[in-house]
Amino acid sequence: MAKTVYKRPKSLKENIFHYCPGCGHSIAHRIIAEVIDELDIRGITIGVPPAGCAVLAYNYFDVDMIEAPHGRGPAMASAIKRSLPDRVVFSYQGDGDLAAIGIAESFHAANRGENITIIFINNCVYGMTGGQMAPTTMLDQKTTTTPLGRNKTLDGYPVKVSEIFSQLKGVTYLERCMVNSPVNINKTKKAIKKAFQCQIDGFGFSLIEILSPCPTNWKMSAVNSCKWIDEVMSKEFPPGVFKDEIAAARKAAEDAR
């Protein structure tokens, strides 16, 4: 008898991803679904997808979902979590969503220490609208609105969300990961699982930033996109754990008992 070593997670619907070949969203979706399965939280999870390429996430995740207007995911997620404190609530946001139009909602949800998880897909570009400059676009990176490359004098600098958010006292766990290789995908999955567990344990706000390839708008092959993350993007956005107060939160909880 053959042994099953790889199958579709239960929390992922039987729909075909609309994402472009080589896009990181599909990978991120799959590993989130695997984590939901492994933690056995499908029935109590509520997801908040964004405006952007992942706006149709409810076609893929087999959990309850409510679509947020652009950038407002953390406001909605905060409210859902406070209304239903025993549910697991995550928002899924892109770089434009989190670091531009929704920076206030994201920043303040983090600062309030909302017991939610933000999955932050950083691909340096507005994907769904056709490749415009994002807050995380690299200096000199060409986009449709920076045709000569991002100019620091005219366009400012890439926004380092993990570095900034890790300064907030409300944040319990924050890690930057990548989905450009099997090893990194495994690391990302572990980080997501840790973030969800942090929420389940009631330890507060977690954010996982994922450096994610966008071959279509980067105008690169899928393989070169993965290389570009290693060679260029991760130099500006170094992966790693920026904050981990889980042990301290656990100790505080035990002391309180």
Place this chain on the structure above:
Amino acid sequence: MNKVLMSGNYVIGEAAIRAGCRFYAGYPITPQNELTEYMAEHIRSVEGGVFLQSESEIAAINMIAGASAAGLRVMTSSSSPGISLKQEGISSMAACELPGIIVNIMRGGPGLGNIRPSQGDYFQATRGGGHGDYRTIVLAPGSGQELADLTMTAFDLADKYRNPVMILADGMMGQMMEPIVFKKPKPRVYSKKFMLQGAGNGKSKFIRGLLLDPIDSEEHNWKLARKYAVISISEPRYELYNIDDAEMIIVAYGTAARIAKGAIKRLRGSGINIGLFRPITLWPFPELQLRELAAKVKKYLVFEMSTGQMLDDVRLALQGYADIKFHGRPGGAVPTPAELANVIAKIYKRNY
């Protein structure tokens, strides 16, 4: 039941909590801060009650959208410039058919305007306000007691039609103290199937406003339109005052109607018989009820604390049926009843 003396903003807060409101989000803006402060002090002491001071009006409206989806009775409040910011979320709630209460304690506009009572947001409130083909039910209380009663009604209507409901008052209504009796709210009728609380062992649900297929989107728009048509027929509310032997009728709502009542009282015994038609729902506007009145009375004066916005709805109701005049005080100016009585008397004598 006990009478209590309370200012309007507190009345709305207390009535909301009694009606089962369990989630409030808001951002400071004058002249409605007392309502936010009341909710901060009182909603958290009710079991399951959540108060969130949001980082912006935009966040507040999206917070109540989230809590509404989660199944709670929800409310946010603001004043004119803040309501403009909330429009994104109001449109979104209408699209997603999420019930919720938005209180607008209007102030002078446009722009930052001032913090005096005004009625310049009528168009914004009754025409949807945000983008897209939608309507918000708009209730315009005319007294402290009505603030209490209509706040409770607002929650019932929001649930019944799964639609945002706006309570449109102004700084005068918000600040004025009056004796109030809080009535017993009706029990909530709202199906769990509309709530997003996790799939359990069942099928997962989603709530969305994005419909990429134009045929689906068109049908969704028609579905909403059918709902609005039902509301238009079933929900118009209005008050008639002193109309029995009236030769001219003032059409006014909220604070303006209250001033008009004062003016009408002052004109009694002067040979000028004036009545009042006070729309209580601004959307749906009680159009047919006003037109019925035109079979008897042919002279109308619209009075608003604006340059003339409800005037459009009165024209839609009465044009060709009766004569319509207008008097307005925009930008935060509030006339006294005596001043308005003079205006009414002049118009009455000059034209009729």
